[in-house]
Amino acid sequence: MKVDISVFDTTLRDGTQGEGISLSAEDKVKIALKLDQLGVHYIEGGNPGSNSKDIEFFRRMRDMKLNAKITAFGSTRRKNSQADQDTSLVRIVESGVRAATLVGKSWDFHVTTALQTTLEENLAMIYDSFAFLKRRGLEAIYDAEHFFDGYKHNPEYALACLRKAAEAGADWIVLCDTNGGTLPNEIYEIVSRVAKEVDKPIGIHTHNDCELAVANTLAAVQAGARQVQGTINGYGERCGNANLCSIIPNLQLKMGLRCISDEQLAQLTSVARYVSEIANAVMPVGQPYVGNAAFAHKGGIHVSAILKDPKTYEHIQPELVGNQRRILVSELAGQSNIIHKAQEMGLDISSGNERARAVIEKIKILEHEGYSFEGADASLELLLRDAFGEQTQIFKLESFKMLVEKSDGRMVSEAIVKINVGGDIVYTAAEGNGPVNALDNALRKALVQYYPEIMNIALTDYKVRVLDEKDATAAKVRVLIETTDFKNTWSTVGVSDNVIEASWEALVDSFRYALMNCKKTPAAQEDKREQLGIVNH
Missing domain, CATH: 3.20.20.70 (Aldolase class I)
Known part of the structure; x- marks a missing residue:
């Protein structure tokens, strides 16, 4: 050449x-x-x-x-x-x-x-x-x-x-x-x-x-x-x-x-x-050509034009440099953003424009409360699938408790989780090196007999942002969790004035997204259930 x-x-x-x-x-x-x-x-x-x-x-x-x-x-x-x-x-x-x-x-x-x-x-x-x-x-x-x-x-x-x-x-x-x-x-x-x-x-x-x-x-x-x-x-x-x-x-x-x-x-x-x-260096999302946001579109007018012809708001085809187009959904989004996202997921919206408008309004309300779906693709997909009538609830929370103890100079966190999986009540407890890790371990322990695939995913990143510093320790926080199955990576979001609750919300979305397409496995392996400490009520 x-x-x-x-x-x-x-x-x-x-x-x-x-x-x-x-x-x-x-x-x-x-x-x-x-x-x-x-x-x-x-x-x-x-x-x-x-x-x-x-x-x-x-x-x-x-x-x-x-x-x-x-x-x-x-x-x-x-x-x-x-x-x-x-x-x-x-x-x-x-x-x-x-x-x-x-x-x-x-x-x-x-x-x-x-x-x-x-x-x-x-x-x-x-x-x-x-x-x-x-x-x-x-x-x-x-x-x-x-x-x-x-x-x-x-x-x-x-x-x-x-x-x-x-x-x-x-x-x-x-x-x-x-x-x-x-x-x-x-x-x-x-x-x-x-x-x-x-x-x-x-x-x-x-x-x-x-x-x-x-x-x-x-x-x-x-x-x-x-x-x-x-x-x-x-x-x-x-x-x-x-x-x-x-x-x-x-x-x-x-x-x-x-x-x-x-x-x-x-x-x-x-x-x-x-x-x-x-190099363990954070890559700027807005870096030209190769950044994650280099071909990201957020404004509703922009997205509407992009769907007609990408040249309206893109100077080159992203694929030429190995990047890809991203349509962001936020309080600035128009109906075109929602329609595009739904189409990407294979959702039928031919008669669902009213649903699209309803989702936009819901996103606006949630983002006003502190949610941000730009960096939480999996939570957004779950929200859209729920809105368009797809059932994505894999399990239902009954309750959870957190215990944090300092003993012999060592901090120990224990989570006790009670969930409903297809009518089965599963009650588990697990320790971790922090509250979120303990919740992660307890939830995995509860789900593994129904969804063995849960052992193939791992949390790779955890971020907490205080949304209003003036409220000091009572401030609302946003938690972003990144998860991988070592083939794909996805992000989920949770918001609350309690960091544990926000973490739980993001964690649950992460597991729901991972298991969305998994089929329930037989629950007859009682010996293994006892080994894991799973108790049915």
Whole structure:
């Protein structure tokens, strides 16, 4: 496949410099494999000699067959030394990589202040380092650090640094907006001049301190850059790096420049979310292209138009980047939102418009009370199925009690639950490491003989939000619970001025949703019922 723009991913190096981002060697290997599937051309793994994690990463990647080039990172040789005796450069060669990136100063202020050396010595450092890599057969990439600031201060010296790297054989000249303070028009003007004066392929590496990293990258491409550097989800130091999850689709879908295949582009959303999970970083719901809300529609007028033609409120088809359209239901929803949701669930609403209006009114009342169904898809589906005449009540609560005791410095919670399952009264008790966990355990214990599938689901997240802080400890709270069966994930909501009651409501919805399509199993296994402590009355 012919490629117009080369994609250089530095998530594993520059991305890990972001606050709160820490990746083990195993994490880095997993992400590298995922990035290779996405089709990026270079994967910068770190500095082979800087720490044990990076050393292990390069050791493990040496024997893996990837399409992408695993790239090592380092800096130009130390001042007043020799490249072939520089430990960092030697370790890059010994790591077995096919390509290496060296960062070198291109701002005279940094040369004299940070390096505390002469401008001539810095040029020698650049030349010697790249000549060394080329003698060892590596593809060599020059990251011209602080290039745009350097160019604005002393353009001739900044260009001299680029020429020196090119003279030594550098394969790529990458211009870095290291402080992230350059504007798109400046990027365009400067890259245009560099492209005319340096006879090497140009790359661009931008930071997001002015929220312009993506715009600056696109401006550089328009001016002649043919390599884009960035990170998945824009991770990076300070305000982050240029976000490849926006750059790649903008180049490919908006500017008509091929980066990866269409099939690989359709993996973009899953890769972005995979990396966020591995990095244990919350992904912004409104992140362009790949965010959960990137193609979410809430206003009734918007949804009505979307149902006629998605182009009315979507700039691309979500599926092109592996995302999907979402219709939200809230107090702002119109009848179109409800109809769309019902259709998604296969509900017959051909004669049910009055029902749709009734559901809208009920949702408005509930949201006024503090419910929010945007993040509680399962509770919303149960509400709609009940409204459209589908019976979703799997069991009925008779009562529950909570006991919390502190003994020997340890807190113990016990839940006693009494429910009605198809006319059978089931009474169980269970302990947990907190009230909600105890309720979860007791309810599972009560339902498992009727619905063995209940053992295949697990609670994965639990959130509590105080709705009106001024009421202090008497405030109403909203509880959101996320549950998974390890194939699908769903969320449920409960609201009350009692956090236990709100938790119970969300928990019950979670179980109802999981068991909605399960058939009741025979209840004749009395020996197992006794083992579980289930008592019928």
